Amino acid sequence: MAAPTAERVEESEDFYESRQVAQLDGTNLIRVGARPGLFRYIREIWSFRHFLYYDSHSRVSTANSTDSLGRLWMILNPLLMGTAYFFVFGVILNTGRGIENFIGYLIIGVFTFRFFTTAVSGGANAIAGNQKVVQAFNFPRACLVISSTVRELFSSVPMFFVMAVLVLTIGDLKLEGAPSVPITVTWHWLLFFPCIALALMVMLGWSLALARAVNAHTDVKHLISFSTRILFYTSAVFFSADRWSDAGVGWLTTVMHLNPLYCVLDIIRHAWLYDGFADPARWIVLASWAVGSMIIGFLIFWQGEESYGKER
Structure with missing residues (x-):
């Protein structure tokens, strides 16, 4: 075998030195699926804002598309x-005795309660019900929950319009004992609009x-259904909260x-049925729930970002 010449030895040394100098800077690389920092996570959600809007709007447009009456079922x-x-x-049962404008009182209670609980139930299943999407794409998982809540708001706009029309037309019909x-x-x-905005934050x-969770x-899904029933009976949907004080409870x-939710109903009822303001305490309680729920709920969800989409 021929001995290497001086030129070949020099070329080998230059190549080795070039390999030593070329290094990959991995300081900005993150592990696939790793949880980003809190503020970076918020910025990533903001960058998906257009997707959130169009996804929510398109899903509302196709909802109930297989039914004969279509979107009319929302109403x-x-x-x-x-x-x-x-x-x-x-x-x-005559639970409306003593309640002014009981028909309007009941309409606001039933329509708003359905909006609240449907949004929470849909958002709670946003991750577990979209496992294939979570596993296939890399994006902030909170977008699915936010999209579900925004979608429920869009789909409820016709319902709220009908609620307002019904309150105006038959809300003050006189009933026996009411x-x-x-x-x-x-x-x-x-006042309906800031009230619903705070309710959205809570939801x-x-x-x-x-x-x-x-x-x-x-199994938590079953507990949500049970909790919804408790929420229904503690929100004064079809009776007055004062009846418990009169009963000594x-x-x-x-x-x-x-x-x-009771605060939301009370604020809307005072504004629409009785042309006035609800107790300021209702606004304080609702605003406290809105801010507290957003902060705590977001932190809880962000902490579990790496667990979403994993096989169980």
């Missing part, structure tokens, strides 16, 4: 539910926390006053 469902509650609780006062549209009706915070343990009234 018919709460309408039929409200009619059933009226005959059971308003006529048979006094009636005229209902007119005033600027107080605008999103709850949905984020529950989405992580359902993803870890699917004052602590239950206090529990209801601390219920964010």
Whole structure:
């Protein structure tokens, strides 16, 4: 074998030195699926804002597309539910005695309660119900929960419009044992919008926390259904909260006053039915729930970012 020449030895040394100098800077690389920092995570969600809007809008447009009545069911469902509650609780059990404008009172309670609970239930299942999407694409998983909440808001716009029309037309019909006062549209009706905005914050915070719980343990879905029933009976959907004080169960009234959904119903009812402001305490409690739920729910969800999409 021929001995290497001086030129070949020099070329080999130069090549070796070039390999030593060429190094990969991996300081900005992160592990696939790793949880990003909190503020980076928020920035990533913001970068997906257009996707959130179009995804929510498209899903609302295709909802109930296989049904003959289509999107009309978004209105018919709460309408039929409200009619059933009226005959059971308003006529048979007469729970509306002493409540001014009980029909409007019941309409606001049933329609708003359905919006609240449907949004929370949908958001809670946003991760567990979209495992293939979570496993196939890299994006902030909170986007799925936010999209679910925004989708419910979009789909509820026609329902809220019908609710307003029903309150104006039949909300002040006089019933036996239930006094009636005229209902007119005033600027107080605008309080509906900040009230619903705070309610959305509460729903999103709850949905984020529950989405992580359902993803870890699917049995939590059954507890959500049970908790929804408790929420229904502690939100004064079809009766007055004052009846518990009259019955000597004052602590239950206090529990209801601390219920964010009860605060939402009370604010809207005072604005639409009685042309006035609800107790300022309702706004304080609702705002506290909104801020607290958003912060705590978001942190709980962010902490579990790496666990979403893993095979169980």
